[in-house]
Amino acid sequence: MTDQLHETQAHPDSNVPEEESGEGTTRRRASFHPLEVSEVRRLTNDSIEVTFAVPAALADEYDYIPGQYVALRKDLADPNQGGEVREVRRSYSICAAPRRFEDGSSEIRVAVKKDLGGVFSTWANESLAPGEVLDVMSPAGAFISKHKMTGLNDPSSINTDIEHTFVAVAAGSGITPIMAIARTVLAADDNVRFDLIYANKAAMDVMFVEELADLKDRYPSRFALHHVLSREQRISPLLSGRVDAEKLTTLLNTVIHADDVDEWFLCGPFELVQLVRDTLSGRGVEPEKVRYELFTTGTPGNLEGNIGRPVIEDPSGKNIEIEFRLDGLQGVVKSPVSANETILNAALRVRPDVPFACAGGVCGTCRAKLVSGTVEMTENYALEPDEIERGYVLTCQSHPTSDAVSVDFDA
Secondary structure, X not given: OOOOOEEEXXXXXXXXXXXXXXXXXXXXXXXXXXXXXXXXXXXXXXXXXXXXXXXXXXXXXXXXXXXXXXXXXXXXXXXXXXXXXXXXXEEEEEOOOOOEOOOOOEEEEEEEEOOOOOHHXXXXXXHOOOOOEEEEEOOEOOXXXXXXXXXXXXXXHOOOOOOEEEXXXXXXXXXXXXXXXXXXXXXXXXXXXXXXXXXXXXXXXXXXXXXXXXXXHHOOOOEEEEEEEOOOOOOOHHHEOOOOHHHHHHHHXXXXXXXXXXXEEEEEOHHHHHHHHHHHHHOOOOHHHEEEEEXXXXXXXXXOOOOXXXXXXXXXXXXXXXXXXXXXXXXXXXXXXXXXXXXXXXHHOOOOOOOOOOOOOOOOOOEEEEEEOEEEEOOOOOOOHHHHHOOEEEXXXXXXXXXXXXXXXXX
């Protein structure tokens, strides 16, 4: 993956739809359905676990692989915009291992941590209650193991013939997808060892503290948990203070068997994830073994609600023609060169149902295949190198650099 601007051209075979299968990748077109909240459980003073009941008729739509996420959609009054009611979308990782109930129904569990100034997270932590109905997107995301560990809601497919060693580094609410992954692989495979470095400010900020303790009790020889608290003094100096390069190196040299790890999972703020990636790269760890997911890039998108920022076609100036395919229907919109808008922003002006969630290049929901033309992708924290090679782009980050561009959301 790259963090810099780069030019992308249409792949020579872009007109041929691709089916993706194999290890570690499960992509499908995102779709929203209204789901009822069945439980809201307080985790910490500023975080909750929300459970959505999935009826049997929709259970297949909400099958997932541990590590994936869902986007939640709700019309809320935004105090930052004078109380104006607008659509808010936020993505949250699924924190539970997949399961089905006897009646064919299932559930989706996510954790929502209250962010300073966060419209949705504040509302959820203060007002969300059982019985509320929210629009929930079908699960998506590629923060999953590349090993043949599990299929969609099918832990029985885990390969138990060989020994696996996994290490996760998480901070704050980055523990959410790690919980789903750890719970699933430890329960299904007696040959799995799982080490977790979990960073928080203080003990009171630790999410899923009881569940983590339960995993330690249930798998004492296979699950190792290392709490690092930046604002509390622990018995071991190694586990006190912020995780910096020196502390991380010491952890990898002393408590983690870093040279024997099959796969790494990193989830948290950009600075921590990048620090771990750079450190592992310096130790010669192959990039293919490192899976990562970010809270945010620090450069959130400027989308207003679900319609995109206002842009008006320039009748006297130069416009770019953007064509896109979505749900089998073709759409066309003209975008003034002077606006420098993204493909997603332009498409939303004529099709409000174009899929997106974070609009920051992190989640990959807006992924589409570039059929013709060229684009410049500002950020990419979601697409794998092989996906870019096959012509996929993040439309929320893609600015056309040719007179006409065509993308396919259905590919």
